Amino acid sequence: MGTIPRTSDVRQGGMPVASEMEAFFNPSSVAVAGASSSAMKLGNVTLANLMRFGYRGKVFTIHPRAGEIMGVPAYPSVREVGERVDVAVGVLPRESILDFVLDCAAAGVKNVIVCAAGYSDAGAEGAELQRRLEEAVRSRGMRMMGPNSVGTISTRSGFVTSLMSLDPIEPGPISIVAQTGLFAGGFALWISSTQLFGLSKVACLGNKADVDEVDILEYLEDDAHSGVIAIYSEGIRRGREFWELASRVSRGKPMVMLKGGSTELGMSMAASHTGSMAGEDAVYKGALAQAGVVVVDGIDALFDSAKALAYCPLPAGPNLGVVSITGAGTVLVADACHRRGLPLPPPAEKTVRRASEGLPEWAQLGNPMDIWTATLQGSVEDAYRVILGAFAEQEDMHTILVVYTLVPESEFDGAEMLAEMRESHPGKPVLACFLGASEVDRKRWFRSMEEKRIPVYDSIERAVGAAWALARYADWLKRSGG
Amino acid sequence: MGTIPRTSDVRQGGMPVASEMEAFFNPSSVAVAGASSSAMKLGNVTLANLMRFGYRGKVFTIHPRAGEIMGVPAYPSVREVGERVDVAVGVLPRESILDFVLDCAAAGVKNVIVCAAGYSDAGAEGAELQRRLEEAVRSRGMRMMGPNSVGTISTRSGFVTSLMSLDPIEPGPISIVAQTGLFAGGFALWISSTQLFGLSKVACLGNKADVDEVDILEYLEDDAHSGVIAIYSEGIRRGREFWELASRVSRGKPMVMLKGGSTELGMSMAASHTGSMAGEDAVYKGALAQAGVVVVDGIDALFDSAKALAYCPLPAGPNLGVVSITGAGTVLVADACHRRGLPLPPPAEKTVRRASEGLPEWAQLGNPMDIWTATLQGSVEDAYRVILGAFAEQEDMHTILVVYTLVPESEFDGAEMLAEMRESHPGKPVLACFLGASEVDRKRWFRSMEEKRIPVYDSIERAVGAAWALARYADWLKRSGG
Numbered sequence: 001m002g003t004i005p006r007t008s009d010v011r012q013g014g015m016p017v018a019s020e021m022e023a024f025f026n027p028s029s030v031a032v033a034g035a036s037s038s039a040m041k042l043g044n045v046t047l048a049n050l051m052r053f054g055y056r057g058k059v060f061t062i063h064p065r066a067g068e069i070m071g072v073p074a075y076p077s078v079r080e081v082g083e084r085v086d087v088a089v090g091v092l093p094r095e096s097i098l099d100f101v102l103d104c105a106a107a108g109v110k111n112v113i114v115c116a117a118g119y120s121d122a123g124a125e126g127a128e129l130q131r132r133l134e135e136a137v138r139s140r141g142m143r144m145m146g147p148n149s150v151g152t153i154s155t156r157s158g159f160v161t162s163l164m165s166l167d168p169i170e171p172g173p174i175s176i177v178a179q180t181g182l183f184a185g186g187f188a189l190w191i192s193s194t195q196l197f198g199l200s201k202v203a204c205l206g207n208k209a210d211v212d213e214v215d216i217l218e219y220l221e222d223d224a225h226s227g228v229i230a231i232y233s234e235g236i237r238r239g240r241e242f243w244e245l246a247s248r249v250s251r252g253k254p255m256v257m258l259k260g261g262s263t264e265l266g267m268s269m270a271a272s273h274t275g276s277m278a279g280e281d282a283v284y285k286g287a288l289a290q291a292g293v294v295v296v297d298g299i300d301a302l303f304d305s306a307k308a309l310a311y312c313p314l315p316a317g318p319n320l321g322v323v324s325i326t327g328a329g330t331v332l333v334a335d336a337c338h339r340r341g342l343p344l345p346p347p348a349e350k351t352v353r354r355a356s357e358g359l360p361e362w363a364q365l366g367n368p369m370d371i372w373t374a375t376l377q378g379s380v381e382d383a384y385r386v387i388l389g390a391f392a393e394q395e396d397m398h399t400i401l402v403v404y405t406l407v408p409e410s411e412f413d414g415a416e417m418l419a420e421m422r423e424s425h426p427g428k429p430v431l432a433c434f435l436g437a438s439e440v441d442r443k444r445w446f447r448s449m450e451e452k453r454i455p456v457y458d459s460i461e462r463a464v465g466a467a468w469a470l471a472r473y474a475d476w477l478k479r480s481g482g
Numbered sequence: 483m484g485t486i487p488r489t490s491d492v493r494q495g496g497m498p499v500a501s502e503m504e505a506f507f508n509p510s511s512v513a514v515a516g517a518s519s520s521a522m523k524l525g526n527v528t529l530a531n532l533m534r535f536g537y538r539g540k541v542f543t544i545h546p547r548a549g550e551i552m553g554v555p556a557y558p559s560v561r562e563v564g565e566r567v568d569v570a571v572g573v574l575p576r577e578s579i580l581d582f583v584l585d586c587a588a589a590g591v592k593n594v595i596v597c598a599a600g601y602s603d604a605g606a607e608g609a610e611l612q613r614r615l616e617e618a619v620r621s622r623g624m625r626m627m628g629p630n631s632v633g634t635i636s637t638r639s640g641f642v643t644s645l646m647s648l649d650p651i652e653p654g655p656i657s658i659v660a661q662t663g664l665f666a667g668g669f670a671l672w673i674s675s676t677q678l679f680g681l682s683k684v685a686c687l688g689n690k691a692d693v694d695e696v697d698i699l700e701y702l703e704d705d706a707h708s709g710v711i712a713i714y715s716e717g718i719r720r721g722r723e724f725w726e727l728a729s730r731v732s733r734g735k736p737m738v739m740l741k742g743g744s745t746e747l748g749m750s751m752a753a754s755h756t757g758s759m760a761g762e763d764a765v766y767k768g769a770l771a772q773a774g775v776v777v778v779d780g781i782d783a784l785f786d787s788a789k790a791l792a793y794c795p796l797p798a799g800p801n802l803g804v805v806s807i808t809g810a811g812t813v814l815v816a817d818a819c820h821r822r823g824l825p826l827p828p829p830a831e832k833t834v835r836r837a838s839e840g841l842p843e844w845a846q847l848g849n850p851m852d853i854w855t856a857t858l859q860g861s862v863e864d865a866y867r868v869i870l871g872a873f874a875e876q877e878d879m880h881t882i883l884v885v886y887t888l889v890p891e892s893e894f895d896g897a898e899m900l901a902e903m904r905e906s907h908p909g910k911p912v913l914a915c916f917l918g919a920s921e922v923d924r925k926r927w928f929r930s931m932e933e934k935r936i937p938v939y940d941s942i943e944r945a946v947g948a949a950w951a952l953a954r955y956a957d958w959l960k961r962s963g964g
Contacts, residue, residue: 182918185808186808187917188918189919189920190920234813260813297943299941326663328664335742362605363600405667442672459780460780461779
């Protein structure tokens with residue numbers, strides 16, 4: 001495929017796009033408009049989040065009358081702050097936005113985030129308002145996220161502009177680019193309260209009048225903290241640029257994408273990639289896959305795949321070796337692998353010889369391997385260790401998946417065992433799946449697995465889906481010479 | 483289709499099958515072999531479960547030497563109990579099973595559960611052993627569950643034979659017939675610790691040498707406590723009988739089924755239903771659908787659908803009316819409904835007029851309807867109430883689905899609101915979906931929804947899948963004149 005020239009990362013103006021984006025994630029100072037000293041408005045939520053996340057830059061707030069809000073100095077206009085403002089956040093009604101943006105321009109503020117809705121999300125009149133807003137911003141050399149955007153989260157700098165009251169999120173390797181505020185809202189809360197994978201950056205783009213996925217991708221490409229990029233999009237406007245950039249970014253870091261809406265992106269991708277306007281899901285999925293993007297079909301799958309790609313080495317091939325404490329697990333894994341096109345090679349003679357140590361002589365030794373029979377004699381822990389070791393040893397079992405249901409397993413430390421196995425076979429991804437189990441056991445095992453960066457899932461379909469994402473990306477990388 | 487004669491519910495012997503099954507669920511007395519007074523063996527788990535579940539029948543244990551085990555009187559053989567034994571549970575190694583069964587026969591025990599594995603699950607030799615075991619049982623007029631079965635759970639009688647240490651499960655309308663022990667193991671623990679839907683009966687059939695799905699279905703058909711039947715099967719042997727019985731049972735109570743293994747059931751169903759041996763997934767799925775069985779493709783979907791069918795009235799048609807606090811939710815619901823073939827009718831003029839009360843004048847009013855804009859003005863709670871009311875009022879929105887992400891929603895009691903709406907529109911199913919949210923909020927909302935019997939799901943695909951199951955069954959019932 002050859003090296004793709006970096007044509008899109010310097011805009012007309014001459015400043016690299018990635019540098020332009022920096023102030024959306026790591027600004028030295030921020031001005032927030034839309035907080036109040038008397039009432040709890042959405043702008044106050046933004047201020048509170050900045051405090052809770054430990055943002056260390058300067059914070060100003062813009063208010064016509066207040067002297068300070070929540071301990072933050074207030075100014076009647078951005079123009080009167082009298083200090084450099086890296087980014088301004090407008091948590092204001094639609095009617096006040098244009099004036100706010102013009103004030104920012106006058107004050108030399110280069111980056112604005114516009115939260116107001118009611119633009120291209122609101123019919124023809126809104127679209128016209130958005131066009132004017134876009135023009136105002138572009139003609140003044142500014143960059144705008146939104147409108148209808150809740151902005152960004154940057155866990156390391158503690159910069160956060162969400163309108164939802166959040167708790168701090170652990171830094172981690174996954175960055176998210178989304179058109180919806182969900183990922184800086186409900187899902188941010190879900191991650192901070194239950195997940196251990198952590199986040200690097202989140203950008204919620206809203207209507208994308210100016211800043212879009214291409215801009216953010218330019219930035220994340222060279223962001224050392226972003227190891228995996230997860231994207232939720234409802235339509236890529238700059239299809240060809242996105243495709244070229246994705247093809248390049250994918251060589252360095254995996255990208256997973258969920259497309260919301262069944263036709264728009266397809267039409268845009270097809271129009272810009274193949275010149276066709278007739279493209280639908282299959283076309284854009286084909287184009288994205290060709291660019292190395294792992295395309296998934298739901299939010300769960302987006303997180304599941306991103307987590308596996310963040311935790312695991314890439315497998316040498318698509319094959320799975322599966323060990324399950326439940327016979328139904330072996331059957332359902334086989335079904336799920338079949339649907340995903342993931343082969344299950346038979347255990348080699350040597351594998352069978354080793355595996356049979358912990359099982360009754362009549363046990364059937366296949367792949368998936370049912371180790372329930374080990375509960376009938378001897379130690380289940382030993383059986384797991386021996387069989388998993390034998391499977392990991394077998395070269396053509398490229399990824400190992402273990403299906404637990406946490407009954408005899410409650411007796412030993414399964415995460416420790418998998419971590420040891422991974423140490424002996426560092427090139428081999430190891431995934432776990434838990435079916436059922438009591439809330440307490442489940443939480444304990446999930447936590448101990450995730451603490452050791454072993455991706456764990458609560459359904460067979462989800463675990464196999466994550467294994468598929470690993471295989472899919474690994475295969476693309478190999479084929480593209482990466 | 484006409485009434486299907488009840489040909490299969492009386493066996494050759496003359497005793498109705500349903501009566502024969504009774505002792506597997508509500509025995510007056512049980513004998514457990516395989517517990518020990520000195521060690522914690524699997525049989526001890528069974529005894530402990532019986533105590534914990536509050537089983538009120540008589541319990542005996544069979545042990546060559548012990549006088550009692552865990553306070554339960556022990557006898558060297560079932561023959562020496564000297565009292566009527568309704569069901570005997572053999573938690574014994576394969577080698578001891580045949581003798582155990584012959585003892586049971588000699589003692590007049592009509593029902594046995596055989597937990598030992600190593601039969602048809604263990605190659606040709608095992609299959610031959612199973613054939614002999616089956617013959618021994620059948621020739622003596624006994625009924626056997628297993629081998630390789632963990633038996634049953636009956637929440638109301640407290641009878642439970644699982645080999646996994648369980649906690650009591652609330653009585654509820656769902657009964658499960660499964661070939662795997664998972665549903666009397668990991669999933670039983672998951673239900674008792676996290677779910678509110680409760681269970682009526684669980685039967686884990688194992689290798690089905692004798693008792694199979696047809697037998698249990700005969701029993702559940704007239705069991706007033708079983709309102710919904712969920713089935714996990716890896717192959718139906720008596721395909722025609724199953725099909726005929728399912729066609730009849732479905733008229734009275736919904737059945738949901740997950741088929742593990744991609745060909746066996748298809749072949750069996752096809753062979754017995756159409757005479758073809760070439761049947762695959764599509765064939766058996768077609769046959770099952772024709773019999774009114776809702777076929778799903780994963781364990782999550784099995785529970786999701788069973789729960790919806792247990793909680794909700796049947797919708798008058800396939801259409802959904804959807805309200806979402808997140809714009810991405812509206813897009814992803816539309817995708818999921820499209821994949822499931824569930825139409826989303828546009829809001830009628832009257833609906834739009836009512837719904838627009840709580841929203842800015844520029845808000846786009848469609849179905850799904852995005853009520854995020856309501857957070858920008860006035861009360862979100864009022865907006866939910868008004869819009870949901872208008873949607874429920876619109877006749878051709880047959881099922882209502884609400885997508886929350888629990889940020890502004892944390893301020894009000896959403897479950898109470900939905901329950902009120904349901905009261906005004908008792909014929910209309912109402913489902914909820916939560917995306918993300920903190921662990922605490924999530925738990926609180928899930929619990930309050932489930933306490934009011936409003937089915938709630940944590941992904942859009944799962945919620946729409948459950949709505950699909952309702953629509954599917956309702957449609958079948960209507961078409962079959964039920």
